Amino acid sequence: MAIKEGIRTGGRSARVQQSVHSAVRALLQEQDRASLTVPMVAARAGVTPSTIYRRWGELAALLADVAVERLHPDSEPLDTGTLRGDLLAWAEQYLDEMSSEPGRHMMRDVLSSACPGYCTTLLRGQLQTLLDRAQQRGEAGPGVERLLDLLVAPTVFRILFAEAPPSLQQLHELVELALRD
Known part of the structure; x- marks a missing residue:
């Protein structure tokens, strides 16, 4: 349902x-x-x-x-002045929230329902905000799908299915990978 x-x-x-x-x-x-x-x-x-x-x-x-x-954000994602900084700040906050006990339960509840696509819509919106902001500053950036595939997906997978969520170093490496041409 x-x-x-x-x-x-x-x-x-x-x-x-x-x-x-x-x-x-x-x-x-x-x-x-x-x-x-x-x-x-x-x-x-x-x-x-x-x-x-x-x-x-x-x-x-x-x-x-x-x-x-x-999952609805209380405010716009942090503006650090660069896309790299914005993505790092967003990813660290996302990791912190989703790897907590309530965050893991929340992800499992959504996955067990018939509406996991709604979460993707929310995440797309947050990431698009970061990309739009970067574009206004004249910065080139990857597409939202690349960020979902190379940053969000491995983060969620490790939170839910690995022995431990990604470390901050691993998270930073994922951001760098997503930003590569």
Whole structure:
């Protein structure tokens, strides 16, 4: 079940989403995620389980929706004055956030849902901001797809499937590789 797009903003729908998201975040702070159930979330949010099933379809999709909400950046990526500096700062922040326990859970929730492409859309937007900024400064840069393939993909793979996330040195090497002609 994919996260449903096109839901009206504001009004009852927005209040329900906010209440359910808040309930999920609170419950995840209080207990192990494996023990979380839709009826528990519904009771905490003050809605019926059918409201959650109608809107999200299943617990995995709800957890992914909460995770995706967290992926939205609070602000523009840091402007260091160069594309290399911007990418290094962005990549270090991304590594720090995604290699944390909540970050790994968030990535797994999104991957287990039917909406992992939405995360790629968010990442593309962040990276495009860096590339647009570089272009305005007269700097040449790689394309977004190259950054996804050579910087983001290996970082995510190592966070989720390797013995350890990439080190800062490895991350810097990935940035350099992505910036090569």
